[in-house]
Amino acid sequence: MTDLGLPSVPPRTSTELGNGISFGRGHHFTAAPGLDIQALVERATAPLSVILQVTKRCDFDCTFCSETLQLPDPTLAHLETMRDNLAGTKRLFLSGGEPLMRKDFGEIVDMFADEDFVLAVPTNATHGLQHAKRIAGKVAFANIGLEGPRGITNRVRGDYDKVMPGIRALQAEGIPISLSSVVYRSTLSALQFTAQIADVLDAGKVKLIMPLRKGNALKLDPNEFITDAEAEETFGRLLELRTTMQWSPAIRLTTWTPENEGHMIVVEPNGTTNAWPVYDQKDLFEPLGNLLEEPIDEIWRRYRFKRNHFAKYLGASIRSTAHAGTASGA
Ligand code: SF4
Numbered sequence: 001m002t003d004l005g006l007p008s009v010p011p012r013t014s015t016e017l018g019n020g021i022s023f024g025r026g027h028h029f030t031a032a033p034g035l036d037i038q039a040l041v042e043r044a045t046a047p048l049s050v051i052l053q054v055t056k057r058c059d060f061d062c063t064f065c066s067e068t069l070q071l072p073d074p075t076l077a078h079l080e081t082m083r084d085n086l087a088g089t090k091r092l093f094l095s096g097g098e099p100l101m102r103k104d105f106g107e108i109v110d111m112f113a114d115e116d117f118v119l120a121v122p123t124n125a126t127h128g129l130q131h132a133k134r135i136a137g138k139v140a141f142a143n144i145g146l147e148g149p150r151g152i153t154n155r156v157r158g159d160y161d162k163v164m165p166g167i168r169a170l171q172a173e174g175i176p177i178s179l180s181s182v183v184y185r186s187t188l189s190a191l192q193f194t195a196q197i198a199d200v201l202d203a204g205k206v207k208l209i210m211p212l213r214k215g216n217a218l219k220l221d222p223n224e225f226i227t228d229a230e231a232e233e234t235f236g237r238l239l240e241l242r243t244t245m246q247w248s249p250a251i252r253l254t255t256w257t258p259e260n261e262g263h264m265i266v267v268e269p270n271g272t273t274n275a276w277p278v279y280d281q282k283d284l285f286e287p288l289g290n291l292l293e294e295p296i297d298e299i300w301r302r303y304r305f306k307r308n309h310f311a312k313y314l315g316a317s318i319r320s321t322a323h324a325g326t327a328s329g330a
């Protein structure tokens with residue numbers, strides 16, 4: 001523990017992933033100066049990043065949640081097949097739903113940790129205490145959903161007082177964390193507190209995302225969706241505050257522009273692999289194939305958003321700062 005009573009977190013370093021791409025302190029990819037995204041797209045035979053849903057279940061019911069339709073969890077044998085078929089992918093999110101709802105999550109992490117993936121876990125952290133010890137040292141970071149102050153998190157997401165002990169448990173085991181916050185018009189005034197909390201927690205980054213019109217978000221007041229111009233202004237304001245307050249975490253803000261369409265590849269529990277979000281698709285998923293039946297390089301070949309994928313993950317199509325401890329970054 002540090003003098004402040006905060007858990008000590010080991011220093012994060014940058015990992016070279018080849019082709020001029022590294023993965024660093026802000027928990028995102030950075031490209032070497034002058035790296036041409038189109039050239040990367042033409043050379044690539046597999047994705048930079050894939051989101052694998054190990055469950056659709058969750059103990060929260062966030063007001064913006066897109067993943068409200070349920071499917072049975074994949075078995076460990078199914079996950080093993082999917083792992084083998086993901087060879088060549090650089091980073092893998094073991095995602096949900098809420099992935100820590102799976103009692104066998106430690107086994108799942110073990111199954112993937114021996115392979116060549118940068119592993120990350122998007123989580124609401126409520127089950128952090130049960131799993132932290134087992135997954136420590138095997139995941140690059142946990143990305144925790146938090147909308148800043150207690151009142152805002154409780155209204156928008158779930159239970160702040162369940163999330164925070166989970167964060168502490170993960171950090172006590174030395175697992176680096178980042179924060180992910182959804183942005184509503186009614187939460188704009190809380191963003192600076194989210195950034196301050198992220199700095200206190202020594203988070204790698206704060207990822208700000210706009211809700212997508214799917215699942216629970218279909219019930220949101222339309223007034224909660226901010227415009228692209230407002231997002232721009234919000235990011236500018238946060239950057240000014242970041243300089244004044246000397247916050248360390250990187251800040252990234254993603255809006256749903258044509259340049260970001262379909263940039264994510266999401267594998268559902270039954271292996272169905274989708275481009276996400278694809279704006280003209282009913283549920284924003286564009287099916288690409290099934291990872292239980294074919295390797296990711298086959299699926300990658302028919303993926304039409306390769307450029308958006310690289311541009312987003314390398315920070316070229318979003319608003320983005322590097323971590324303060326990073327010399328440069330996308
Ligand atoms: S957004 Fe995440 S934490 Fe919230 S209900 Fe959906 S899966 Fe659970």
